[in-house]
Each structure stands twice: as structure tokens, then as C-alpha cells.
Amino acid sequence: MATGTQRDQPQRSPRPIEVKELINDCVHCGFCLPACPTYSLWGQEMGSPRGRIHLMDQVLSGCPVEGAPLKHFDRCLSCMA
Numbered sequence: 371m372a373t374g375t376q377r378d379q380p381q382r383s384p385r386p387i388e389v390k391e392l393i394n395d396c397v398h399c400g401f402c403l404p405a406c407p408t409y410s411l412w413g414q415e416m417g418s419p420r421g422r423i424h425l426m427d428q429v430l431s432g433c434p435v436e437g438a439p440l441k442h443f444d445r446c447l448s449c450m451a
Contacts, residue, residue: 406419417442422442425443
């Protein structure tokens, strides 16, 4: 059994600055929309990857995660579309 591999290391949560950098990488081109199962099913922008990216940005800015925003996060299948 190998020791010291990345698999053996505990996962750490990304810091807010790292998340903000990832959020800023999205150019809102819309290429993710046809690949997203929840967007295809409900057709709501907030149910798309770029919609959830926008919601993540709002959360980092201090907006509460409850009600409708929480619903959009819960519906995400984490498929990486």
C-alpha cells in the first residue's frame, strides 16, 4: 500500500479567494447549456451551470443560501457539464 499519495491526503475545502478565481473563469458563453441535464429539463437559467456560478458569486458576496437559490444547488447533478 502506497503512503503519502494524494489519495491518502484529506480533502480540504477551497478558500473563498480560490472559489472567486474559478467563478471568474466562466465567460458566460452558454456552451454548457445543452450539456446540462437540469437546464435541459427545466429550461431555467439559474438551473444551468452559469446560473449556479452566478449564485455562488452571490453567496460569496454574503447573500443567504435559502429558498430558490438553494433549490437550484440541490438540483445540480454534479456532472461537470
